[in-house]
Every structure is written in structure tokens, then in C-alpha cells.
Amino acid sequence: MTDPLQFLQYQQAPCRVLHTTKPCDRHTHTHTHTHTHTHSSEHHQPCQTLSSMGSPAAASRFLRLAAPCARTPPVARPGAELGASALVPTRRNLNVQATTEKAEKLKSIDELPGPSFATTLYWLFIKGYADKSHLLQDVQRSLYGPIWRSRFGPFDIVNVASPELIAQVIQQEGRYPIRAELPHWKEYRDLRGQAYGLHVDTGPEWYRIRSALNPKMLKLREVSAYAPIIHQVVGDLLRRIELLRSRSQDQVTVSDMAAELYKFGFEGISSILFETRLGCLQDEIPKDTLRFITATSDMLTLSETVVLFPHWSRGILPFWKRFVQAWDDLYDVAQTLIDRRIAEIEAQVSSGEPAEGMYLTYLLSCGKLARAEVYISVTELLLGGVDTTSNTLSWALYHLAIDRRAQDRLYGEVNSVCPDRQEPTTDNLSRMPYLKAVIKETLRLYPVVPGNGRFISENEVVVANYWFPKKTQFHLCHYSVCHDEAEFADAEAFIPERWLRAEAHASGYFQHHPYSFIPFGVGVRACVGKRVAEMEMYFALSRLIQHYEVQLEDGAPAVEPKTRTLLIPAKPINLRFLSRA
Numbered sequence: 051m052t053d054p055l056q057f058l059q060y061q062q063a064p065c066r067v068l069h070t071t072k073p074c075d076r077h078t079h080t081h082t083h084t085h086t087h088t089h090s091s092e093h094h095q096p097c098q099t100l101s102s103m104g105s106p107a108a109a110s111r112f113l114r115l116a117a118p119c120a121r122t123p124p125v126a127r128p129g130a131e132l133g134a135s136a137l138v139p140t141r142r143n144l145n146v147q148a149t150t151e152k153a154e155k156l157k158s159i160d161e162l163p164g165p166s167f168a169t170t171l172y173w174l175f176i177k178g179y180a181d182k183s184h185l186l187q188d189v190q191r192s193l194y195g196p197i198w199r200s201r202f203g204p205f206d207i208v209n210v211a212s213p214e215l216i217a218q219v220i221q222q223e224g225r226y227p228i229r230a231e232l233p234h235w236k237e238y239r240d241l242r243g244q245a246y247g248l249h250v251d252t253g254p255e256w257y258r259i260r261s262a263l264n265p266k267m268l269k270l271r272e273v274s275a276y277a278p279i280i281h282q283v284v285g286d287l288l289r290r291i292e293l294l295r296s297r298s299q300d301q302v303t304v305s306d307m308a309a310e311l312y313k314f315g316f317e318g319i320s321s322i323l324f325e326t327r328l329g330c331l332q333d334e335i336p337k338d339t340l341r342f343i344t345a346t347s348d349m350l351t352l353s354e355t356v357v358l359f360p361h362w363s364r365g366i367l368p369f370w371k372r373f374v375q376a377w378d379d380l381y382d383v384a385q386t387l388i389d390r391r392i393a394e395i396e397a398q399v400s401s402g403e404p405a406e407g408m409y410l411t412y413l414l415s416c417g418k419l420a421r422a423e424v425y426i427s428v429t430e431l432l433l434g435g436v437d438t439t440s441n442t443l444s445w446a447l448y449h450l451a452i453d454r455r456a457q458d459r460l461y462g463e464v465n466s467v468c469p470d471r472q473e474p475t476t477d478n479l480s481r482m483p484y485l486k487a488v489i490k491e492t493l494r495l496y497p498v499v500p501g502n503g504r505f506i507s508e509n510e511v512v513v514a515n516y517w518f519p520k521k522t523q524f525h526l527c528h529y530s531v532c533h534d535e536a537e538f539a540d541a542e543a544f545i546p547e548r549w550l551r552a553e554a555h556a557s558g559y560f561q562h563h564p565y566s567f568i569p570f571g572v573g574v575r576a577c578v579g580k581r582v583a584e585m586e587m588y589f590a591l592s593r594l595i596q597h598y599e600v601q602l603e604d605g606a607p608a609v610e611p612k613t614r615t616l617l618i619p620a621k622p623i624n625l626r627f628l629s630r631a
């Protein structure tokens with residue numbers, strides 16, 4: 051079966067499209083320009099919409115005639131028992147679905163099973179799933195099947211928890227997909243007169259920003275240019291581990307590895323975005339870094355709280371004020387760092403030196419973004435690029451520490467491609483399939499983004515045999531699907547070999563549906579930092595394993611994940627690093 055990530059639009063040949071948008075008062079320039087983007091050709095012919103159909107019956111008639119829009123090849127999955135949804139929606143069989151008798155009898159959203167508000171409250175606060183919402187996906191799927199509706203305060207959500215149904219949603223996501231509406235983020239931006247940015251802008255405006263960010267983030271060749279700076283940061287991480295070991299009682303233990311890797315993640319992505327070393331892995335963490343760390347956590351937590359309360363409560367309850375403060379801090383840190391770098395660039399230019407840089411120099415000079423958009427884009431990239439890589443690395447080390455056999459195999463591979471602790475190059479990485487398999491398996495067991503979303507605002511859509519009106523919010527239950535025994539044999543076990551095609555085929559481990567593993571999302575809205583994240587994780591993990599044998603502390607209890615927007619370790623992970631020298 052094919053890797054779903056190969057369908058990411060970014061990997062396809064770029065095409066030139068003329069985008070002419072009307073001038074907008076929010077930005078300082080008129081957006082009439084030509085730019086390069088990496089859409090698949092399907093996107094120039096938007097998915098057929100059901101928007102003007104008006105009723106399930108009309109939609110079903112339409113479906114019978116429609117040429118479906120699909121991005122994946124047909125996948126026959128034995129044993130799928132999902133009624134109409136068992137037909138994996140592909141270019142061919144979406145038509146088949148449409149022509150079945152079932153399509154005549156599309157059901158409405160009100161017919162979906164699902165918990166009442168009271169039941170949800172019970173699950174979250176009495177049964178204790180408030181910080182384990184990843185597990186709630188599994189519980190609810192077993193109660194209601196692969197599609198159900200949940201209502202919680204102002205939220206009305208359709209959950210889908212099978213790869214077939216996730217594929218159906220994605221295939222109808224439209225030309226400019228939206229993950230979720232973020233009215234409170236927009237309100238903050240309006241309050242401060244800031245540009246909207248990736249998460250708040252929608253439609254062609256979102257796409258214009260995204261197209262500016264993509265080229266130096268998603269093209270392998272471009273991302274390879276960041277290898278030397280990432281190696282520098284990995285060097286700092288190794289020195290930091292050496293220092294922490296030497297300070298520990300037994301001279302080998304590093305406590306709370308996730309916290310150390312957070313600093314690594316921050317330094318890594320900052321070195322690319324700001325073209326400056328911040329020194330996060332030094333003993334004294336820069337003040338601004340600490341401010342950003344606190345603000346990130348506050349903003350994400352408060353973001354979930356603020357929307358639950360009505361507008362009028364903002365003067366009484368503290369949440370909105372703290373939410374605004376957290377965003378102010380995030381933005382201010384990014385703006386300060388950017389302004390500092392701009393001053394350096396200006397000084398270089400005025401002294402006749404060429405202004406060479408990496409990502410920030412590109413964003414400032416590409417002529418596609420106003421300065422205000424650069425500020426907010428870099429803030430959002432920083433927001434997305436730290437906990438994600440650092441938590442994934444923490445889980446990878448944790449499992450390698452438990453699984454001696456996997457660790458030995460990884461060490462063997464790294465050592466054979468890069469003997470004598472040579473720093474791996476990006477070319478070397480292509481000869482390290484086991485390293486990549488370890489990261490994939492880590493992301494399968496601990497998808498750091500355990501649930502994704504699609505808010506389908508422009509179109510009415512059909513998923514399974516249900517018809518949904520415009521503005522339906524879908525929740526894509528990745529965690530549940532990644533842990534589904536029907537997709538992944540021995541789903542709870544850490545088996546990197548399942549990603550090595552030849553071995554996995556021989557042992558029956560490679561049989562999953564492409565949409566059962568999409569840790570970086572999929573399509574034009576997928577993660578913009580995927581390539582950078584992979585490079586950071588590959589370099590860090592390979593060099594750590596070159597230097598150390600990693601073990602769990604004696605008698606350390608198992609560490610479970612918890613959800614705090616992202617899937618993170620519920621307890622500190624303490625590891626022993628035994629020098630291989």
C-alpha cells in the first residue's frame with residue numbers, strides 16, 4: 051500500500067497561477083500578483099460542490115451524475131464493515147457509492163448517533179477523560195460506530211473515526227480548506243490591528259500567505275540548506291545532555307527529557323526562522339524564550355476556555371484578559387526578534403555586504419507578504435514548530451529506551467551509514483530507512499496532533515450515507531484510527547518494522563489504509579513544517595544514538611500520554627544516557 055504522504059500536494063510539480071484579488075484594507079499592499087504554488091491540478095477545478103443542492107434528495111441525485119474529485123488511488127480494504135462508507139471514496143467508487151440505492155436515502159445530521167451534552171460532561175469530568183480526549187475517541191467509536199455527533203456548549207461536531215470516512219471528508223474539503231473557525235483569534239487580531247495570518251485568514255487570502263510560506267519550508271532541496279544550522283543546534287543538545295548527566299547523582303541520568311527537547315525544538319526552529327541563535331540550550335535560558343514558552347501554554351489552554359463563555363462575561367471572568375496577554379507576549383517576542391534581525395540586515399546592506407539569510411530574509415524580500423504578515427506568520431510557525439517535534443522526539447527516545455532490540459538495530463544502521471560518529475548529511479538519511487521507520491511508528495502510537503478538523507463552510511457534503519449542510523465542523527479522529535487493530539496489527543506495540551515495506555509485507559504488518567496514518571495532515575492545508583520537522587528529528591535522534599545507549603531509570607513507571615491540545619507525556623520522562631565511547 052502506498053504512503054499517504056506521497057499525495058501531499060506540496061510534493062507535486064509547481065504551477066504558475068495568476069491570483070488577482072481585490073485590494074484589502076487590512077494589508078498595506080494590493081494583492082495582484084503572480085505566484086508559484088504547488089497545488090495539484092485538481093485544485094484548479096474545485097471539487098464538485100453540493101452547495102446549491104438544498105436537500106439530501108437533491109444531493110443524492112447530484113451525486114449520481116457528479117464526476118467525483120478524489121486524490122487517492124483506489125484502496126480495497128478487506129473486512130471493512132461500514133455500510134455505505136465501506137466503499138473507500140476514490141475517483142471510481144465515489145460514483146459507485148452515489149449510484150447505490152443507499153444514496154437515494156441519505157440521512158440527515160439529526161439522525162447521527164452520539165452523546166448528549168450531559169453525557170459528554172459525564173465522560174469528561176466524572177469518568178476523567180478531560181485530559182484524555184484521545185482515548186475518548188476510542189470509547190465513543192466503540193459506542194456509536196465510526197461516525198457520530200457530539201455537542202458541547204457552542205460546539206456541534208461530527209466525529210469521523212475510520213480512514214475511509216476521513217478520506218471522504220478530505221476529498222470534499224474544497225479548494226481552501228479550513229480546520230476550524232477561530233473567532234476569538236480573529237477578535238484578538240482585530241483588537242490589536244494585526245494581520246490575520248494562516249489560522250485566521252480564509253479563502254484566497256489564506257492561500258496567498260500559504261503560497262508564500264511553502265517554497266522554503268516544503269521543498270526538500272531548500273530545506274537541505276538548513277542542515278548545517280540544525281547540526282549546530284544538535285551539537286548544543288549533545289553538550290547539554292553531557293552537562294546534565296555530569297550533574298546528576300549517578301552521572302548518567304537526564305530528568306524530564308521532554309523539557310530539554312522543548313528547548314532543542316525552540317532553538318532549532320528559531321535558528322531557521324529568525325536566522326539567529328537564541329541560546330535556549332544554555333544554562334540561562336533567554337528571558338524572551340521563557341516568556342514565549344509560558345505564553346504558548348497559556349494561549350492554547352485559554353483558547354479552549356474563552357470560546358465557552360459568552361461575550362458579556364469577559365469583563366467579569368479573567369480568561370479573555372489572560373488570553374489577550376498571552377497573544378501579546380507571543381507576538382511581541384516574535385516581533386522583537388524579527389526587528390532585531392531586520393536591523394542587522396539593514397546594517398549589512400548599508401555597509402555593502404550582501405544580505406544573505408535563510409527563512410526570514412526570504413519572507414521579507416519575496417515581495418509576497420506585508421511586514422505585518424511576516425510578524426504573524428513567523429509567530430504561527432513558531433507556535434506550530436516546537437512542542438510537535440520535541441514531544442515526538444521524547445516518545446521516540448522513551449520507546450527506544452524500553453526496546454533494546456529496536457535501539458540496537460537503529461544504532462547499527464546509523465553506524466554503518468555514518469561510522470565514527472560522522473554527522474549524517476541529508477543524502478545519508480536516504481540510506482537510513484529504520485531511522486525513518488522509528489519516527490513514523492512513534493507518530494503512529496503518539497500522533498502529536500491526535501485529532502484534526504475540517505470546517506466545510508462552502509459546500510454541503512455527503513459522508514457515509516449522511517448529508518451535511520454547509521458550515522459543518524468535522525473532527526478527524528486520528529488517534530483512534532492510528533490505534534485501530536483493523537488497520538495496524540498489534541496496534542499498541544512499538545514495531546518500526548511495519549514501515550519497512552519488504553519486511554512488513556512478509557510478516558503481514560503492512561496493510562493499512564493510506565488515511566489511517568496522516569500525522570502531518572493531508573492536502574493543501576497539511577503541515578507546512580513537515581520537512582523541517584523531519585530533518586530536525588532525524589538529525590537529533592541519529593546523533594543521540596551515535597553517542598549514547600539510552601535506558602529508562604531503574605523501576606521507572608510507564609509513562610502514558612495526556613491531551614493538552616497536543617498529545618504529551620503525562621509524567622516527566624527521565625532517561626539514562628550511557629556513553630558508547
Ligand code: HEM
Nearest residue numbers: 431434435438439499569570571572575576577578579583
Ligand atoms: C512532528 C512534527 C509535526 C507534526 C506531527 C505536525 C502536525 C501538523 C498537523 C496535523 C497539522 C494540521 C494539518 C491539516 O490540517 O491537514 C499541522 C499544521 C501546521 N503546522 Fe505542523 N506539525 C509538526 C511540525 C511543525 C513544524 C516544525 C512547524 C513549523 C515550521 C509546523 C507548522 C505548522 C503550521 C504553521 C500549520 C498550519 C498550516 C495551515 O493552516 O496552513 N509544524 N501540523
